[in-house]
Amino acid sequence: MSTDILEIRNLSASYGAVQALHGVGLRVPQGAVVSLIGANGAGKTTALKVVSGLKRPDSGEVLFKGLRVDARPAHELVRMGLVHCPEGRGVFPNLTVMENLRLGAYTRRDKAQAAMDLDWVWSLFPRLFERRRQGAGTLSGGEQQMLAMGRSLMARPALLLMDEPSLGLAPQVVDSIFEAVLKINRQGCSILLVEQNAQRALEISSLAWVLETGRVLLHGPAAEISRNPRVREAYLGEGA
């Protein structure tokens, strides 16, 4: 009996002739924050896209809550509670903040519960409330990231996939984003976090996987990974 909300087995995926993932395995225990780190082009985003149904794998399995989901389209997975918060400015700039959040709740019929979740999003990101009637394209980078996260929460995720939430943001903004990630996790939401800011990601994770050119290089408890000399050299900015 497994207590993993997500399990990936032997996953391979490619873009045309270029193979991006070579037999990658990974698991996210129920209620955990797990980080997936690696250099640019290591296959992190591809792995997330396969999990969320945006991309079909060549082979391998994705199990969500113990069910095979690798042949399901993305919109069905959202309904099941697997929500992908896309990289960087993945908001709809042509829509208002409020409309973006309503889209996050697109699959939901429980209006009362959704209204409570909206209140929670406002309390998590008060700045979004101030700007709720503004076009999302007029928000700053940090606010857009908050909106993308708030929008994902409106779908009531059981598992949240986060792609590079701190990308291109100022250090104070990064602090508040990571703080929000922890708050979301404390509400019982499991999180798979893809980050280039490996240090910050490892600080808040229990487990970590390191990808290199589409293969798992290392994996284990986050504290162990952050002590690993190869990781320190390659991803934590310590010169040899």
Added chain:
Amino acid sequence: MRYKFPSSRGSSPGAALGTGMQTFVQHLIDGIALGSIYALIALGYTLVYGILRLINFAHGDIFMVGAFIGLFAAQALHAGADPTPLKFGLVMLAAMGGCALLGFLVERLAYRPLQQAPRINLLITAVGVSLLLENLGQVVFGPNPKFFPDLLPHTVLFSFGGAAVSNHQAVVLGTSLVLMVGLEWLVLKTRLGLAMRALSHSHETASLMGIPTGLVIAFTFCVGSALAAAAGILVGVSYPRVDPLMGILPGIKAFVAAVLGGIGNIRGAVVGGLILGLSEEMVSGYFSSTYRDALAFGILIAILLLKPEGLFGRNEVEKV
């Protein structure tokens, strides 16, 4: 062979009686009526473009099929011999429903299989669908123009000075207005409309919201095609002939109207249609109808040179 709208039913008292102001007002009324028909067709181009970034060249031919479905429905209901407003409504519904289905099929059979293909393949396929419908129309309906029964016997509703508003023009304006307001409501106020606007930015992100993107695309084709069908009936009401190539020129002109307003922009399509209708009417009224078609293409060239994003369009940079 190119189809032109022939002279409209009934007489145009303004043109016969007055000069100066009366003539101008009459041209204004005629131009708005023509323009709202262009606007209805232009909306279909703009809706589909907004979601698929595809110029659906078959759209004018769907307009033609709408007129023919209306013709057959009218014959089945004996609407020509015994016209009633109810029959007009039924003919309208039959044409809109039939074309919604046609739009659905065209998307499913011709465009959906090319979802992952380069955009140019989609464009060429659209030209192919257009030729298919035109030629199939000539085989099925026969190449000769057919008389479109008079669904609403011509009367002059009211006249002022020398200018007159016929019941045909009132129906054209009223129907267009209702459909445009309905579309605005659909796009801005409903959940489906929100999903359509999400798709117009990014299909991938929209699917991450749990939106079934394929269904929304199919629905968009249905709506656009139903609007074209309504335009087909309104043309049938105003001008008595329909033929399988009747969609070509109005289709291209409505495309010009959509580009003029800023393709992808709903209000732009309406304004573009009205501007085109009015200027065509003024040119044929004050200069010569010979220049009418040249005007539309002159406008297209002028926009492409001076303001390629159109009047209301955003200057979008193509993302790679």
